[in-house]
Amino acid sequence: MSATIKDIAKIVGVSPSTVSRVINGSAPISGEVTAKIREAMRELDYHPNARARSFATGITNTAGLVMNASNETIFSNSFFNRSVFAIEKVLQDHAYNLLIANDNGRSDSQIMDLVQGKKVDGLIIPSSSLDDRLVCFLQDAEFPFVVMGEPARRAREVPWVDVDNEQGAVEGTEELLRSGYPEVVLIADDDTTVFAGNRIKGYRKAVQQRCKEQVVMTHHRYEDLGRRLVKETGSLQNKGFLCSSNEIAFYTRKALKELGIAVPGDAGIVTFDNYPLAAYMDPPFTAIDVDTYQLGKKAAEMLMECMHGKKTVRHQLIRTKLLVRASSMKNRREGGQ
Amino acid sequence: MSATIKDIAKIVGVSPSTVSRVINGSAPISGEVTAKIREAMRELDYHPNARARSFATGITNTAGLVMNASNETIFSNSFFNRSVFAIEKVLQDHAYNLLIANDNGRSDSQIMDLVQGKKVDGLIIPSSSLDDRLVCFLQDAEFPFVVMGEPARRAREVPWVDVDNEQGAVEGTEELLRSGYPEVVLIADDDTTVFAGNRIKGYRKAVQQRCKEQVVMTHHRYEDLGRRLVKETGSLQNKGFLCSSNEIAFYTRKALKELGIAVPGDAGIVTFDNYPLAAYMDPPFTAIDVDTYQLGKKAAEMLMECMHGKKTVRHQLIRTKLLVRASSMKNRREGGQ
């Protein structure tokens, strides 16, 4: 068996509490005793038992991250990866561990189990996993948590971090207008999610009075996109397309090609999200990039503050960054890398 | 404060141990008492304290997954996501939790901390994080662990799961030969990693006697790829290219285009890995798909067995699957989806 605090105490000839105090710096101990204890710890290769410690203190030094795997997009998505990396880093800097749980959507929620079983001191939860019942539960328990993504309900009373989708849409739209496409069309899968709503809001803000609003919903179906675009917005010549995903952008570009409309030149494309896909398209897509590392970082930092009882900013938006590539230009410039 | 086992005991008028036995089914208890205890647990909304339990039993019911973030590719990579999802699922089915730790490569390793601090009962470690020192440490401690990816050293004495890169290379090569490209060239970033070595091995096995071996290393540099290919292998006409990554495949395709060589038709491409990128290329790339879900699942299952002391298969290869798309065909068939 591994050495315990008692073993150290015995060897040095002090009480266990003294050893504990040296380990935690929780009380002043004479230099001499401290040195002897340190020495003994090294000799016995002593390492504090985190289990025992967390049991004694009531603190686990662990935060939980909920992933929502019902949402398949998480996979094609570097979102999760970078966020996890960032979260882990922040936690580690505070000597916290990261527990990952999957929200299987069942009622015997794993999320509640983490709280009730006292397995974690705080939670980071995707907005897709947040329902009223869970919010009530967490609030009743006064349990620290942060939501990733602006939630559809109770957004005011719950702390969250999100990407500034509105700003991203504004910048994407303006890029197309600025490049010389007088009309900009927003193409999204649907308008039911909060993030889609925010993108539409930003788009509206940007086109306001400069051109007419044209929003097309794909409902996740991309065959026949060209014809639908023509039907809903008229000629595609000289239009800029603000696409809400790389996939939409791909099918838009394909539709335009089939209709003999050059990109860039005859039409421009800007897409949300910057997966490797975007840069490798022909032409490379101008993208509204989301810093998911930052998103995770902010979420973790906010959670750390919550767990330590600090009253702090409750909502944070991460700015997007426009990566200008060929697809949004107006005058075709071939030969660029 | 939340209810404890003692509260239940007091209400029902039994001893705490009896309550514990009902909870764990660790000894036969009369139906009547059992019912009363169950009832009381419901009434007080009792949930066992996992911390206390793990302290008492010495079992954390938690497994650790090490991620190696020094390896940037992890990000563009659905690898990690799907594997994590699978691992979490297996663990959850066994009532285990998943702890994520980042290997920061420093000597005060977080990995060792998990073991020494008794935070986890077992570990899943990427081969990139495995060095001799760590292996010795884990073996000395007789600590259960499984490696993801065949390790470069000590492969025989350590349990691991990996993708069958050799088989994948065989199938990819054969697809190109079968399609009618008499010469197949393998393009890889380097030959220093185990997985690259296995791919080369598979490629060699497949071309053996059917055509001459032509292996080109990019060393992660892709400008000028066309010229280098010509220089090292001669005319690119009628060649099949087995690319070790989607990125290589992209640049190969680009180079061929610039040289006026049609894909498919004049040349064929098969790529390892099936990121969204591959399917969205023009033409869509035939891909050697890696089931990372399966990889994670097997790793977790193997770990569960290790943790429960079962002697079991120590090495597992996950078969790859060839997804045939347009890029490996011989006769151009346009118009297909």
Next chain:
DNA sequence: TTGTAAGCGTTATCAA
């Protein structure tokens, strides 16, 4: 600056 002793919630050992 240090020691004593209680306590954290659960399980496990021994008796009954």
Next chain:
DNA sequence: TTGATAACGCTTACAA
């Protein structure tokens, strides 16, 4: 089938 009692390793009043 049940109950005492100790034990798990550490922290933390309270005393000294």
